[in-house]
Amino acid sequence: MVLMEAPVVMVGSDAVEVDRRLIAGELACPCGGRLAPWGHARERVVRGVGVLRPRRARCGACRLTHVLLAVSCLLRRADAVEVIGAALRMKAAGKGHRRIAEGFGRPASTVRGWLRALARNAERVRSVCMALLVGLDPLGGPVPAHPTVFADAVEAVGACAAAARRRLGVLGAVSPWQAASALTHGRLLTTGGITESINTSSPLGAPA
Numbered sequence: 001m002v003l004m005e006a007p008v009v010m011v012g013s014d015a016v017e018v019d020r021r022l023i024a025g026e027l028a029c030p031c032g033g034r035l036a037p038w039g040h041a042r043e044r045v046v047r048g049v050g051v052l053r054p055r056r057a058r059c060g061a062c063r064l065t066h067v068l069l070a071v072s073c074l075l076r077r078a079d080a081v082e083v084i085g086a087a088l089r090m091k092a093a094g095k096g097h098r099r100i101a102e103g104f105g106r107p108a109s110t111v112r113g114w115l116r117a118l119a120r121n122a123e124r125v126r127s128v129c130m131a132l133l134v135g136l137d138p139l140g141g142p143v144p145a146h147p148t149v150f151a152d153a154v155e156a157v158g159a160c161a162a163a164a165r166r167r168l169g170v171l172g173a174v175s176p177w178q179a180a181s182a183l184t185h186g187r188l189l190t191t192g193g194i195t196e197s198i199n200t201s202s203p204l205g206a207p208a
């Protein structure tokens, strides 16, 4: 599994769209500069998505290079965010990792890894999503509370993604979990980086 250590910019729901927007000069660095093509990162296989060779891009202003990760993926995970998100929702509803793993045909250890990673991140994911939610939908009602922080985090992701989809019509082709991936810059299950990167760019790649 290739680890993507470089800063990640989340864009588009597929590689063709990422390439098109990059070449058209539509993608901005978190610093505000324009990104230009800069080769590719190493190839990786993402189950449910396919073989990916993510684009690298370089900012003309700050000179940083970024890996452009499609919103169908999460940083350092070999499964599509759709699959991982569905597993997280099942866990929030009380299912154990073995039954979830059986349902998806994935190793129990892989699923346990996802669940533990969100459990570690749950409070941060919840608070980041709740803060975003206030900005996206200031008049929205309260989000239902659950017995566990894990379930609260999953609820907050869903509420936030739904609000983002309502607010930004460009998200038509992006699913709620893909929106969640974009909102957390691919770091839903990765320690560090969510809060730091969350406000630095248009999180959903909407046109400026």
Ligand SMILES: [Zn+2]
Pocket: 029, 030, 031, 032, 033, 059, 060, 061, 062, 063, 064
């Ligand atoms: Zn920059």
